Amino acid sequence: METPIADFVSAYLQSGVSRLHMPGHKGRGPLGCEQLDITEIAGADALYQADGIIARSERNAAALFGTAATFYSAEGSSQCIRAMLYLSMLHAPSGGERPVIVAARNAHQSFVLAAALLDVEIVWLWPEDASFSLCRCSVSSRQLEGALKRLSRPPVAVYLTAPDYLGNTLDIAALAETAHRFGVPLVVDGAHGAYLKFLPHSAHPIDLGADLCCDSAHKTLPMLTGGAYLHVSPQAPADFIENGKRALALFGSTSPSYLILQSLDLANRHLAEDYPSRLAACAARMEVLRAALRDNGWRIAKSDPMKLTFAAAESGWDGKELAMLLRQEKVECEYADPDFTVLMATPENTEQDFTRILSALGRNSRQKQILRCCPTLVPMETGCSPREAVFAPSESVPASLAAGRILAAPTVGCPPAVPVAVSGERISQSAVEVFAYYGVSSVQVVKDL
Incomplete structure (x- = not known):
């Protein structure tokens, strides 16, 4: 497969042209990558008005993912999520009323x-299972149908996260069928699942019925941090394609990183060659590792194929304590909280990486489950809209004293960047307990005027 962006930059480097343009390093510097770092010079195309090498590369990506269109982001899935919400609003004008999205x-x-910036009202789907985790939200098609029936007017979209930070997946096909039956697009944050397309049987949201999906390519594919895709399904409304670049430009920098664009471009060739077979081999290796860990007394939670999610508390450990144990043996995890420890693998990991995990953990010396569990978060009263809360004067207060106050800004870092309370909600006592459980010591609240 051709790599037009990378080929152009390579040819420009070989030409010896004097760089009287940005960036200021002029192709020289201590990192060693500066020579490949250019800007939107003649022939390099422009990300948000692409009709040359970037457009060709994006068409290659669309062919690989089987989409009607795939657009590049050099600012991660965060940019794509904002764009997907904007596209949903453009597709379904609200007639002067605040648009609603079910999420x-x-x-x-x-x-x-993004909902705050665009002044969108969110109707939340809360998890159906009794065991609460900040990262997880089990949603069924039956639950979604009930939520859609209760609304007085159709939402602009249904919004899901799959896979989530723990590797849980949803029945996207059934949820898509339900959303479409009500004439509503299905939008999926698939940041952790770009690789799902290349399994022996694709589990990618686009193939399961999603209309829009974003992938953080850098999370699971071999490319630089910040590289992401915005995918449009072949069955999606045509205006999603027509307005895709416009939506991304609204939230993106006018100086996209050409290092990231080259990384996305070169990944197309990688994905088109031996990546699927290497991915299948890695998935098989992960299954062998899970079986060995279970044999050694470790509880392993169900997850997508490339995540290894330890049910730490069920294994007798605090998740962060388990992460520290792994770190001592040169294994750095992706995420840890009191209940879970998550490791993410790709075909780029070596056999040494897998053997180190077993070596670090050995046989689990603690067979008794930790009985404490995360407090259950219950739906909270809405004090004002997300937009009003985000743009109101605010102050930081101890989380333990925040009950009754209106949250101004989300207060959970990344990972997992899943808020306990949402901007505009009046913080409940259950939220205060969840803050404490996850180690959130202070929150930003709307000032009492």
Whole structure:
């Protein structure tokens, strides 16, 4: 497969042209990558008005993912999430009323902030299972149908996160069928699942019925941090394609990183060659590792194929304590909280990486489950809209004293960047308990005027 962006930059480097343009390093510097770092010079195309090498590369990506269109982001899935919400609004004008979106509660904070910027009302789908985790939100098609029936007017979209930070997946096909039956697009934050397309049987949201989906390519594919895709399904409304670049430009920098664009471009060739076979081999290796860990007394939670999610508390450990144990043996995890420790693998990991995990953990010396559990978060009263809360004067207060105050800004870092309370909600006592459980010591609240 051709790599037009990378080929152009390579040819420009070989030409020896004097760089009387940005960036200021002029192709020289201590990192060693500066020579490949250019800007939108003649022939390099322009990301948000692409009709040359970038457009060709994006068409290659669309062919690989089987989409009607795939657009590049050099600013991660956060940019794509904002764009997807904007596209949903453009597609379904609200007639002067605040647009409504139905969303699973484990949404990334970038979604909440996008809703604030665009003044969108969120109707939350809360998890159906009794065991609460900040990252997880089980949603069924039956639950979604009930939520859609209760609304007085159709939402602009249904918004889901799949896979989530723990590797849980949803029945996207059934949820898509339900949303479409009500004439509503399905939008998926698939930041952790770009690789799902390349499994022996694709589990990618676009193939399961989603209309729009974003992938953080850098999370699971071999490319630089910040590289992401905005995918439009072949069955999606045509205006999603027509307005895709416009939506991304609204939230993106006019100086996109050409290092990231080259990385996305070169990944197309990688994905078109031996990546699927290497991915299948890695998935098989992960299954062998899970089986060995279970044999050694470790509880392993169900997850997508490339995540290794330890049910730490069920194994007798605090998740962060388990992460420290791994770190001592040169294994750095992706995420840890009191209940779970998450490791993410790709075909780029070596056999040494897998053997180190077993070596670090050995046989689990603690067989008794930790009985404490995360407090259950219950729906909170809405004090004002997300937009009003985000743009109101605010102050930081101890989380333990925040009950009754209106949250101004999300207060959970990344990972997992899933808010406990959402901007505009009046913080409940249950939220205060969840803040304490996850180690959130202070929150930003709307000032009492």
